[in-house]
Amino acid sequence: xxxxxxxxxxxxxxxxxxxxxxxxxxxxxxxxxxxxxxxxxxxxxxxxxxxxxxxxxxxxxxxxxxxxxxxxxxxxxxxxxxxxxxxxxxxxxxxxxxxxxxxxxxxxxxxxxxxxxxxxxxxxxxxxxxxxxxxxxxxxxxxxxxxxxxxxxxxxxxxxxxxxxxxxxxxxxxxxxxxxxxxxxxxxxxxxxxxxxxxxxxxxxxxxxxxxxxxxxxxxxxxxxxxxxxxxxxxxxxxxxxxxxxxxxxxxxxxxxxxxxxxxxxxxxxxxxxxxxxxxxxxxxxxxxxxxxxxxxxxxxxxxxxxxxxxxxxxxxxxxxxxxxxxxxxxxxxx
Amino acid sequence: xxxxxxxxxxxxxxxxxxxxxxxxxxxxxxxxxxxxxxxxxxxxxxxxxxxxxxxxxxxxxxxxxxxxxxxxxxxxxxxxxxxxxxxxxxxxxxxxxxxxxxxxxxxxxxxxxxxxxxxxxxxxxxxxxxxxxxxxxxxxxxxxxxxxxxxxxxxxxxxxxxxxxxxxxxxxxxxxxxxxxxxxxxxxxxxxxxxxxxxxxxxxxxxxxxxxxxxxxxxxxxxxxxxxxxxxxxxxxxxxxxxxxxxxxxxxxxxxxxxxxxxxxxxxxxxxxxxxxxxxxxxxxxxxxxxxxxxxxxxxxxxxxxxxxxxxxxxxxxxxxxxxxxxxxxxxxxx
DNA sequence: CTGAAAGCGCTAACAG
DNA sequence: CTGTTAGCGCTTTCAG
Numbered sequence: 260x261x262x263x264x265x266x267x268x269x270x271x272x273x274x275x276x277x278x279x280x281x282x283x284x285x286x287x288x289x290x291x292x293x294x295x296x297x298x299x300x301x302x303x304x305x306x307x308x309x310x311x312x313x314x315x316x317x318x319x320x321x322x323x324x325x326x327x328x329x330x331x332x333x334x335x336x337x338x339x340x341x342x343x344x345x346x347x348x349x350x351x352x353x354x355x356x357x358x359x360x361x362x363x364x365x366x367x368x369x370x371x372x373x374x375x376x377x378x379x380x381x382x383x384x385x386x387x388x389x390x391x392x393x394x395x396x397x398x399x400x401x402x403x404x405x406x407x408x409x410x411x412x413x414x415x416x417x418x419x420x421x422x423x424x425x426x427x428x429x430x431x432x433x434x435x436x437x438x439x440x441x442x443x444x445x446x447x448x449x450x451x452x453x454x455x456x457x458x459x460x461x462x463x464x465x466x467x468x469x470x471x472x473x474x475x476x477x478x479x480x481x482x483x484x485x486x487x488x489x490x491x492x493x494x495x496x497x498x499x500x501x502x503x504x505x506x507x508x509x510x511x512x513x514x515x516x517x518x519x520x521x522x523x524x525x526x527x528x529x530x531x532x533x534x535x536x537x538x539x540x541x542x543x544x545x546x547x548x549x550x551x552x553x554x555x556x557x558x559x560x561x562x563x564x565x566x567x568x569x570x571x572x573x574x575x576x577x578x579x580x581x582x583x584x585x586x587x588x589x590x591x592x593x594x
Numbered sequence: 595x596x597x598x599x600x601x602x603x604x605x606x607x608x609x610x611x612x613x614x615x616x617x618x619x620x621x622x623x624x625x626x627x628x629x630x631x632x633x634x635x636x637x638x639x640x641x642x643x644x645x646x647x648x649x650x651x652x653x654x655x656x657x658x659x660x661x662x663x664x665x666x667x668x669x670x671x672x673x674x675x676x677x678x679x680x681x682x683x684x685x686x687x688x689x690x691x692x693x694x695x696x697x698x699x700x701x702x703x704x705x706x707x708x709x710x711x712x713x714x715x716x717x718x719x720x721x722x723x724x725x726x727x728x729x730x731x732x733x734x735x736x737x738x739x740x741x742x743x744x745x746x747x748x749x750x751x752x753x754x755x756x757x758x759x760x761x762x763x764x765x766x767x768x769x770x771x772x773x774x775x776x777x778x779x780x781x782x783x784x785x786x787x788x789x790x791x792x793x794x795x796x797x798x799x800x801x802x803x804x805x806x807x808x809x810x811x812x813x814x815x816x817x818x819x820x821x822x823x824x825x826x827x828x829x830x831x832x833x834x835x836x837x838x839x840x841x842x843x844x845x846x847x848x849x850x851x852x853x854x855x856x857x858x859x860x861x862x863x864x865x866x867x868x869x870x871x872x873x874x875x876x877x878x879x880x881x882x883x884x885x886x887x888x889x890x891x892x893x894x895x896x897x898x899x900x901x902x903x904x905x906x907x908x909x910x911x912x913x914x915x916x917x918x919x920x921x922x923x924x925x926x927x928x929x
Numbered sequence: 930c931t932g933a934a935a936g937c938g939c940t941a942a943c944a945g
Numbered sequence: 946c947t948g949t950t951a952g953c954g955c956t957t958t959c960a961g
Contacts, residue, residue: 260708260729260732260954262953262954262955263954263955264954272931272932273931273932273933274932274954274955274956275931275932275933275934275956275957276930276931276932278955278956278957279931279956279957282956286930287930287931288930288931291930291931303727305703305706305707306707306954306955307707307708307953307954307955308704308707308708308709308955309644309647309648309653309707309708309709309953309954309955310648310937310953310954310955310956311707311954311955311956312644312937312955313644313645313648313937313938313939313953313954313955313956314936314937314954314955314956314957315937315955315956316937318644318709320704320709328663328669328672328673328688329666329669329670329673329870331664334663334664334669335664337663337690338663338664338690338692341690341692345697350689350700350701350704351689352687352688352689353663353687353688353689353690354685354686354687354688355672355673355676355688357673357676362680365685366685368640369643369655369685371640372640372641372642372643372644372646373595373642373643373644373938374643374644374653374655392638397595480870509870509871509874512871512874513873513874516874516876516878535664535815535844536844536847536871536875538848539844539847539848539851540871540875540876541851541875541876543851595938597937597938597939598938598939599938607947607948608947608948608949609938609939609940609948610940610941610947610948610949610950611946611947611948613939613940613941614940614941614947617940621946622946622947623946623947626946626947641938641939642937642938642939643939644937644938644939645937645938645939645940645953646938646939646940647939647953648937648938648939648940648953648954648955649938649939649940649941649952649953650939650940650953651953708954930961931960931961932959932960932961933958933959933960933961934957934958934959934960935956935957935958935959936955936956936957936958937954937955937956938953939952939953940951940952940953941950941951941952942949942950942951942952943948943949943950943951944947944948944949944950945946945947945948945949
């Protein structure tokens with residue numbers, strides 16, 4: 260490894276001068292600048308950022324922690340984060356926890372040891388309280404999508420209850436009375452809120468929810484698949500299904516296809532989260548769309564406000580509205 | 595920030611003892627161990643890994659550089675990498691270049707400054723020669739999926755030519771003679787090899803390729819969409835389309851759906867890369883499947899061999915075979 | 930304008 | 946078994 264010392268030696272100047280020239284292209288006499296840059300180039304010198312970080316106290320890296328890298332929702336958020344990080348000359352370290360609290364803790368511990376300057380996180384479970392330990396002064400973070408109740412920090416979330424409410428109300432208006440809900444993880448706020456939105460829509464319509472219609476799908480493809488099969492085996496089948504996230508929608512569609520249930524003739528379907536295939540699916544899927552990319556950019560902007568000390572003292576919580584995108588997977592109920 | 599010094603002070607021992615106890619739970623007298631751990635706990639001490647990395651010369655982080663985080667192919671690879679990294683007590687930093695050479699260079703420069711111990715990369719373009727500069731001794735890396743010609747390193751690739759050959763031969767056997775190819779980026783080996791496989795299949799069948807049937811899709815959804823529209827506008831339409839990756843397949847299907855072209859009655863379709871939605875798509879998609887997860891684990895294992903010095907001196911190139919998964923999107927040609 | 934030297938927080942000889 | 950001390954490579958006072 261060639262270090263600043265080697266460059267200084269080669270250039271015949273002090274390491275201080277090398278450091279200065281490298282960090283400020285206008286520093287010093289033209290002559291010395293030339294010598295330094297020539298030496299650096301000749302030796303193929305690459306400054307050691309670890310050493311730099313050590314003295315500077317920052318790494319110019321932020322982390323984005325997501326629970327499921329296969330879910331387009333999170334990858335789309337990631338692109339938003341990356342774009343603003345890039346603007347601030349930061350790199351983003353993407354960490355996938357796979358909904359695993361152990362892995363999440365490992366990452367957070369890594370962060371606490373100053374490897375990143377801050378992070379954005381969609382927690383695996385809101386029962387995890389690893390975040391309590393992080394000192395927000397030296398390591399700011401912002402919640403995205405899912406928050407931990409009781410842990411205060413900046414947050415960018417979507418009004419999940421409202422999204423679910425809109426979806427279920429839409430179905431109700433089409434005359435459906437037996438709407439299956441493939442529910443998300445009950446240990447996440449998003450999972451619980453979408454369930455509440457479902458219940459509220461029923462309540463607003465003055466109809467009682469049949470609890471048999473609410474099946475756990477755990478936010479996974481497999482969960483959605485199994486949940487749908489369970490729903491189909493019910494004595495009295497639902498006429499519509501609302502899947503509370505992207506992955507479960509995929510599982511649901513797979514089960515429906517296998518069982519040769521026609522959409523929307525035999526079953527109306529609404530998914531939470533839009534995605535690239537939802538639009539060209541036959542029939543095109545009606546979904547609740549979240550502003551994923553914006554969530555990413557907003558979260559990153561707030562994080563950089565903290566990093567640069569330009570953020571207001573109080574925590575900011577921005578709640579975005581989801582949107583119902585009506586396509587062709589829901590029809591009127593058939594008696 | 596509480597440092598090792600504070601802990602030493604609190605515990606009434608030297609910093610060396612603190613360091614030792616923290617790194618070796620069996621070190622020293624029971625009494626001192628107790629004092630140290632108690633002090634550390636009381637102060638909420640978290641070792642500064644940057645400082646540690648500085649003296650150790652490693653960070654216990656590897657990076658995985660991918661060109662498109664929205665592409666399931668790469669996210670699946672990522673999960674393979676993560677699983678083995680986890681086994682070795684390493685964290686993985688996922689870096690998305692968005693097929694952008696500038697971003698890729700920024701990441702590589704970051705790596706060269708010792709922020710990671712090694713990396714796995716699917717290059718944005720094989721014309722990028724940033725990798726020439728990295729010193730494989732101090733910063734090993736392994737190519738995955740795409741390699742740079744002329745840059746020698748370990749590599750895990752798929753026999754792309756063979757995959758494309760199988761797909762096109764399948765179509766040829768079904769009687770298709772006019773097979774549209776939505777080709778990938780010509781500045782990547784995968785893009786070129788899939789094109790060659792297409793041509794070879796034609797040649798093997800003794801048929802001349804109509805160059806009008808080969809349209810560039812740039813590996814993106816939009817590219818696939820536009821390419822398909824171009825193909826549909828041809829005086830003499832193809833009867834089948836082979837899309838050379840995941841994203842372009844999505845774009846292709848969207849264009850076909852819009853134009854109300856029925857699959858497989860009016861158009862047979864084969865995609866390169868399997869994905870979660872391909873199976874439940876109506877009709878289920880015939881695809882060339884790559885062993886994504888294994889590619890990730892293999893690449894990571896080789897990287898760790900390098901990191902631990904247990905790798906053979908010569909570069910390893912493992913070539914995996916893709917598999918043709920026949921489902922229902924291809925039918926016999928209709929005259 | 931430039932160099933010497935003090936540290937950033939930690940590990941690892943080297944002594945005792 | 947434990948403490949002292951010398952760095953790791955870099956930035957940044959502080960002098961000259």
